[in-house]
Amino acid sequence: MRQSTLKTASALPFTILYSQDTHAREWLDDDHLLALIQFRESNAALQDPRICTVALPQLERTETAEFWISPWPVHTGVSHGIGYADNGSILFLQLRLDEYAEDALQPLTAVAYRRLFAAARARGYPYFLRIWNYFPGINQERSGLERYRGFCAGRHQALIAELAEYEMHLPAACALGTTLPDSAPGAGSLHLYALAAREPGAQIENPRQISAFHYPPQYGHRSPSFSRAVLKAWSTQEYQLYISGTASIVGHNSQHTSLIAQLDETLLNLKTLLAHASRSIPVPLQLALLKIYCRSDADPAALRHRIVQAFGVDVPMLFLRADICRRELLIEIEGMAVGTAR
DSSP states (O other), rough: OOOOOOOOOOOOOOOOOEGGGHHHHHHHTTTTTEEEEEHHHOOOOOOSTTTEEEEEBBSSSEEEEEEEEEESOOOEEEEEEEEEOOOSEEEEEEEEEESSSOOOOOHHHHHHHHHHHHHHHTTOOOOEEEEEEEEEOOOOOEETEEHHHHHHHHHHHHHHHHHHGGGOOOOOOOOEEEOOTTTSSSSEEEEEEEEEEOOEEEEEOOBOOOOOGGGOOGOOOSSOBBBEEEEEEEETTEEEEEEEOOOOOOOOOOOOSSHHHHHHHHHHHHHHHHHHHHHTSSOOOEEEEEEEEEEOOOOHHHHHHHHHHHHSSSSOOEEEEOOOOSTTTOEEEEEEEEEEEO
């Protein structure tokens, strides 16, 4: 998998590759590695800040990891428990906090987000493009409140405090449920990783859906605070679209009860989002990769076939077992698209 780093005139600050986890050691010796995202059970302390281990099992037999490759050398460090990797154009950060009590997720989320914002600003990257959120028991209730709704309330509290014109500058995001440790004194760990930039991206919404931050009160006292995607221009001819977790939702309502029907609706949402984002730039957007989260142990081959049929091209895909933010949802898909004239 590993190739010598190419010198390029591209302004894109990184590319993402899916490849076998066994290639990790050789890439960790390269100062062009921005991040390594692995999917396995791990409670290891933060050592190399580029290594991000997410506690989700893979649905395919191959051990696959994400390799985020920078065209320029990367500087790394750990500051106040937040790991970072910085290549001069984009900043990768990660933070893991243990829940100290079973009802602590809401205040812990607010603290985690404010710490991420402080760390990014300290390095000169005040604009978040994308944030990934993982924590166990996402649909369970604690003190009469679903944990996902508690997370949303804590995130909302922090974003309102940190962002001017809050609804116009929300990052893309996803929130998935990991496995709940039986022996945890609280409820487990809140794990965040994120991308931040020196200049803002453009918030993109889906015409088929109500913006998540405008959801009615039935979805919680504080609605989810994220954009459907963020489009970042790295030059007049080079763009990246960071696509949030997308599911079978039209308007604000979940649709369908079967996995395949939900998949088809989700794919239509992704197509609509891509088309909508493409209208605002002079180059076409092409999917670069997709990450598929399934609530059950679904057959990846059948899902892959349907996704290829929908997009007409075999996009790199990674299939993971995860709990989705709504109990009735069986599948969620996120990804990245790239637009370039090259």
